Amino acid sequence: MKKIHLFWKVMLVVLPLSTTALFGLLSWNLYHRLYGESNHTETYSRGLEKIYYRNGTVRVMNTQTRKFTTPRLRWIANYDGSDSLIVFCCKCRRGYMSLYNGEIVIPAQYQSAWMFSEGLGAVIKENKIGFIDSQGKEVIPFQFRVNPLPGRRVDFLFKKGLCPILNTRGKVGLINKKGEWVLQPEYDNITSPGQGYRVVSKGGKSGLLDSLLHQVLPFEYDTIVIATDGLIVARGGLQQKLAFDAQTIVNPFLYDEVSDIYYHSGKVNEEGDDIQVKSDYMAFKINGKAGLLDKNGKVVLTAKFDDIAALSNDLFTCTIGGYQITMNAGGQEVQ
16 A cells, blocks of 8 residues: 555656646647747858748848848838848838848837838838938938828838839929939839830830930930830830930831731631631730731831731721720721
């Protein structure tokens, strides 16, 4: 009886310890599965490594010292190589981290933040946009409007000393590094500079400004694209390429794509399938709109339709705005 009594005494000690150890092990495994390091890492330059955790957070490690340089962060922005500071998010606030040593140099205190451009970073505080330097010092006061239009994106980045900014009506202009308007906010969009030009749009039409913000092409184009070898301009369902002097025509007619079109012959093959015949005409597209070319490449219908299908060799169904109209090869509407 004494041995049994001793056995139970031992069990009363061992069982709680075993249960506690087992619970601790299971808890550790669960914590590791939910919050531990994942197998994914990302190497920065200058001996820094981004460590990913299973709950989606990240942390930066100095690969030489093997020590972490940041606490766990919600995310760190993708590095584009443009600056030594990078945006991070912690507890729904943004700050900046140095890519030289991985240390946080500007604490997370802003509602939103953009990457630094030409020495300045755009940040949002109390629903206003201002600009800070690499030390976190306010350079341009918090006085500008956050984008008021849902779904519209404006990157508040300085390029060639100027930055696009919105006014209270949601119109875009350009400011200098003193926060002064150098181009009044009256445009719907302003692109980043390229080849010495900026494309600006207003009232659904695009124009072109030079590096001095002088207008070189009027607001009468559907689109203007600054390419590596010229300016691609489209209006009235046609498109051409201009030289960088914005005057010389390099290519008088330029389309995005061209394709053959077919019509039903009214006959069937041995399998019972309709036999289709290739038309002498081809469909071309400019900015997603369809037009029609004859076999010599002459424009029959300008690119203003959503779709073009052939009814016969010289008769076509053209869809525009949900409606269908019939056009002939002479470009006339057929009732």
